[in-house]
Amino acid sequence: METPEQIQARLAARFPAAAVTLVPNPAPAGMAALLVDAAHARQIAFFLREDPELKLDYCSNATGIDWPEKEIVETTRSTLADPAGGPPRTIEQKTKRIQPGYLEVVYHLYSMARKHGPVILRVRTGNRTDQVTLPSLTPVWRSCEFQEREIYDLFGITFEGHPDLRRLLMWDEFTGHPMRKDYVEPDDYEWEPTPHEEVLEKAKRHYAAPEKEGTP
Amino acid sequence: MSPAVWFGEVGASLLAMDWTPAIASKLAPTVFPTGQTESAFAERLPLLLRDAVTGSLPEPWRWLANSLIAIVAIIVIFASLFALLTLAERKILGRVQNRPGPNRTGWGGILQPLADGIKMLTKEDIVPAAADRLLHFLAPVVLLALSIVTFAVIPYGRHLVPVELDAAVLYFFAAGAATELAIFMAGWASRNKYSLLAAMRALAQLISYELPLLLAFVPVVMLAGSLATTGIVAAQGGWLGGVLPHWHVLTPPGFAGFVIFMIAALAESNRSPFDLPEAESELIAGHLTEYSGFKYALFFMAEYLGMCALSGMAVTLFLGGWHAPLAALEFIPSYVWFAVKLLALLLGFIWIRATFPRLRIDQLTRLAWKFLVPLALINLLTGGFWVLTTHWTGGMLVVRWAIALVLVVGPFLALGRQFQARYAPRTYRYA
Amino acid sequence: MTTAFTPTPSGAHVRAVHDPFHGDLLEISMGPHHPSTHGVFRMMVTLDGENVVKLKPVFGYLHRNHEKLGENTSYLGSMPYTDRLDYFCSMTNNWAYALAVEKLAGQPVPERAEYLRVILAELTRLLNHTCLAGFLLQDTGASGTPLMYAFREREKILDLFEALSGSRMMCNYQRFGGCRIDATPAWLAAVRGIVDGYGAFLDEYEELITGNEILLARTQNVGVLSPALAVSAGITGPMLRAAGVDYDLRKVDGYGLYPRFDFRVPLGAHGDTYDRYMVRMLEMRESIGILRQALAAIPDGPIMDPKAKIRGFRPKPGEAYGRIEGPKGEIGFYLISDGTPNPYRYRVRPPSLINLTVLEDLCLGHTLADAVIILGSIDIVLGEVDR
């Protein structure tokens, strides 16, 4: 099978308007992923499926990932030549910047016809609040149907073109997206015999501790 | 008269009686013709017991009391048979499945039906709010009543026929046909969609299987020349050389009729593999879904009683009724033989339940219309042929058997091939 | 605080649909408590008479937040949770997870441990397929007997698991870099005994039921899955192979030591319920072959990589996707590490859920009774579907 780099090159040639970048994977497994922009994702997916070399007809896994906003402290070091002719001074400048958060969908693609894979496809949303729409790849691979519904349910990514986008696992009245990193769980630990920190806090909120010592 | 005094008097009269055959015959001369073997006493024991109770009553009341005793006896015997049958079914299913079954309630589990009965009786009876209360109540009652009335015409022994009717067989099936109406009532009245589907299935099943059931016994009626159960049993009396009984099942049309009858009987009594109205994996409990407590127990009982009644009729029609299988075994009372045959058939029901998966509703109706009905119709022909050729002897007897066998087996094979062309085990390839 | 009390047995919500061309359609809700749904699963079925004209699965009744828990606990702490994904196949779930973590951390596994993994995975396959055959027959209405025989054999295998790992179902046996407890010679001998007797059981079972005309009529040409749809819908495992697509990860990925073993992959030609059942029966016979080979060849040696860490395991940042051929299909784990003791993202690729994608396609046009056995032949476990 072609390497991710080769695929990227071919995609770049085929879809000049599309932004296809490589996301390296430092783990020993070492499979780099192709990050494609949302606008071209479905075209690229169709291409990957139909391309006779790749024939990635099987989307094994589709999953969401939440990357919340991160505060990144960057240290820039600049060397100033001392106008007085002394040794150059090094100035460390710390800048804080907020790396905007985003949601990401990862597709693991294999080929059943040619028995190779995986090719990892990533698509990212603009942010985590209002620009959370991505194209659905269910028209390309039927296997994404429930997985994208699950991502919609748990991460809150809206898939455009999905045939039946409803919550999959939680009930319809539910409002949150529990797999997001900042999801706050409902406060229903009222009683736990072996409480650990935050649970104890919650338990105490529900039951004022009586005055006596000892375990219950 | 207070009950205690009455019981005391009856007891005293029983004790005062001399229980020897000679005196017994004196007591009831009308039912003890002369020239009987020694076994006649055992044979008549039920009647003697009855007459001992009712013998002193004036004539019109005696008739009523006799009927009452017959009714009570049938209900008691078959209700206890029902209890034992539930236990036997659970134990046999257990044994088939490599386990003992209920064995901790009472001695070896013998009190299990009692415990179940007590529990059922003391359970809350829920009637769904939306249900048709009247029909919901009537359904189990009607079903049980109808399954009990079918017992009236079955000859349980040489002298044990509760009601002798000229068209007894027709009576039996007329009463049996109405049972599905009760199942429909239950399904409809529950206002539950699973129950409703079950009601539809029950109707379709009845309409489909009534026909083969009725057609299957027509050859027997032709052979016996009677629609009365007593006549049919009488026609099966005697042995060929003392060993080969003249049972209808041992003739080609009788055998085919028996098989068709039993298949249709399975369907009529909603037993596996035709238990579609209460198909557990599809319709929860079908028409019983909304029944609890005692009403559910009534349904359960009616189902088993229906099974007993159909088995009893099958014994009567095909298996020689109360006749012993060998002439030498005739000393055993006739009702014992009847009971043995009945139990054997009931075990067959349980055995089949332990083995087979369930059919689908369209396959069920297709089996009836495309398989059983044609076979039964052809069997009618075979029956006619068999009746017309009763006088063939010698070499012609072989011809008679050959033709009848071809008539029985041929259509079966032809229809079976049709099935096998559609469904057959497959061979598989490997990558 | 009280709400409307709606007690139809399934807690069903009943709605009428009126279609002028089909007459009245009956919409029933099978589940979440229904004898045929293998757990808490719901099918909104629209029936025209007995025929299914629409079927929508509803999930989430066993959504136990497996992935969220996985992200909040250490790598090791997730291992016992994988047991509870597909609670028939804890050994293969363990393996898939261990494989993913080993890929993530570049952790080698000693040979004996690999052999043990193969043995346990194939035993799991036997166990799972046997139970499936039992449950499928139960769904067709056989009064428990095939299921009882299936569970009789299952108990034998569970005894092996219990003797080795200490628990019947929740083995929690594999570790990153090996296995937890070494197999004794007596245990291996016991496995040999079970494996030798298994063929006889399969023969008896097939005699009981495979040639049964009722079963043939119930399952053949019911729920036909076309190969094209199967591939597109990501169907894996025996269901895919019953549709005639040759794709077995044991051959394709060659993970573990599978390339060393000689076995065949049975393929169906029709893709119907009968094929799905038979492919599993044939796979069991192949599994017996693999077990025989593995038991003959298992070497002595360590079962844990000595450098493997149990406590304080922190893989370097990166991600990995590990998948194996579970008895139900491809079970995969997708892990992202950010260098902390807990995975940043922990994702399970559940074969059962994805195999259910085609449930409606398979059921349309068949009757309610068929829908039940089609669901049975897909072989789902709700712990894995909902996670």
Next chain:
Amino acid sequence: MLGTGLLKGLAVTAKNFVGSFHDPKRYTTVEYPEQPTKLPENYRNFPFLVFDGEQPIDGLRCVACKICEAECPPQCIYIIPDRDEKGRPTKKPKVFDLDVSVCMSCQICVEVCPFDAIKMDQHFEIATADRFNGLLLHREDLAKSDAYYHSIHPTEAAQVDEILAEAKRKAEAKAKPAAPAAPAAVKPPEPPAPAV
């Protein structure tokens, strides 16, 4: 011929029915309360605390290091270390609670315990009607003797004894050069090999 499959099936069930009366392979029931269940040596149910000697609480091997509490996936262990009058840790648990209504029998506490103090019990008949008092086990309920441990896991217990003896030897050898060092300096031995 049509029907042979059915007849074969009937034959199999009949064989099993008859076999259940004479063939132990076809009668697999173990009548539970009367016939004892044969539990394999590795069987695990819920953890217990091993104590040496005669005194259940004083002899506990547990040093309240809280490793198991931290590693327990469902967080069902709760430990409070004991302190003497001066507030110094006595290396004993004051509270060791285990909520068996949460415990998932995963044995990770046993694997991570560096002192072989917590082991898996085999007692499973603990169904109770009292959730709040019946299912929260305190250290008094959990403490079981080493002899009991030997009786349920003989092989594993023997290995543990060896490891403990080895650790003790090493500790003594180490302690000799640095004789009067504070006991706190004695490092817990490395976790034993998980394979037992």
Next chain:
Amino acid sequence: MSTFALGTIIALILGSAAVALCLRRLIRSVLLFVISWAGIAAFYLWAGAEFLAFAQVLVYIGAVSMVTLFAVLLTRRHDQPDLVIEPPARSRAAAGVTIGACVAAVLIPAILATEFPAASATAPTFSVRQLGLDLMEQHGVVLLVVGLILTVALLGAVVLAASKEDAS
């Protein structure tokens, strides 16, 4: 005794038939009809035609009622969940009852006014065997025709019920 039985049977039949035709719940109507048919069977039994009684039960309760219930369920409308049907238009009901009453008004005096020849002293005997012989010998042709009609009717019913209307 016997007269009392007859009175009961007549009351049962007339009552259930009349109520059945007035009810709004269709299923109950059908079930009341079943009672009425059962009453007619009872009448046959009372009159000594036991074979006919069983045939009546078998055909009407066993078959016609089933087919009717089936038809009722199959023609169920979504707007009548309990199969409660709207009452007939008042004019129509009035017309029906009037015509019925008129016919009764004609029939009853006519019956009462007619003198019938004396009945035979003993009830006619009626055995199944005799019936069978009569059917086969005297009425053989009729029997064949009836069989033919039944077959044609059955086939016709199947064709009618099975024909799917095309969407137009």
Next chain:
Amino acid sequence: MTMLHVCLLFSGLLFCIGLAGALARSHAILVLLGIELMLNAANLNFIAFWRYGPPHASGSGPIFVLFAIAIAAAEAAVGLALVIAIYRHRQSVRLQEEARLKG
């Protein structure tokens, strides 16, 4: 008034009830059942005459009833099949709406 009169009156009344029902109700199935009732009333007459009529009439009565039952069954089957077919076509079983028999 002889027994025959009673029976004839009874069957006449039943006939009238069936007639009134068949005319008054608009539901096709009920109309059909009303007609069945009228047929049954006619059957009652046969039996009444057979039982209490002049001796020479005996024998034919039950046989006629038997034929009538058979025909009634056929009628019911065809009639109900028609009802179902009409329902499929029109989504209604009200007879007023079916007054014109054109498709």
Next chain:
Amino acid sequence: MIMPDAARPETPAPSPVPAPGPSDAERDELRRHGILLTSIHELANWGRSHSVWPLQFGLACCAIEMIAASMARFDIARFGSEVFRPSPRQADLLIVSGTVTKKMAPQVIRLWNQMPEPKYCIAMGACAISGGPFKQGYNVLKGIDRFIPVDVYIPGCPPRPEALLHGLMELQDQIRAGRTAASRPTVKAAQASGDYPVPDFGPEDLEPPANPAIWQPPALVRPDKP
């Protein structure tokens, strides 16, 4: 067609417990006088205890062990309990076998409400008792006894089939002694009408998350974290 959902019995469910029989002390006194007292009440309880039909209802992993308990090896049939009824109307025992998720909890309570009195509940496995290993999950109910009264708790994950049988025997003892949960005074007072309230699906959690009338945990005190 529309079928009404509600199928609630129109009359309130009768009290599950018949009038109490003689007390133990009285009975002992009578025994001393040679009178063996077997009241109808005791006979009924004997029958009930030997005919506990469970609802065919599985939630998760424990359900498999429940099925295993009904299979040949363990054979729950010996106790007369192999009759797993698929319809709650005919069941006596609700074995909550596995994780009750919040999405499933209302259905479980409905099933419980649909069962006729007298009825019993076994919480099988850690998840059913307390949420078990999944108790930290956002969609997991922390114990079914928050909504329905539980007679026997069987800890384990999953409990062995023998443990289930042990729990069943425990339940049988309770039934024979007439002290099952539904007959406990507190529960009875809370549930005079016989129906247990079914919670609603809220935007975040079940509403309410517990039934305070039957769920009263003891207060929790920890000496080190005041």
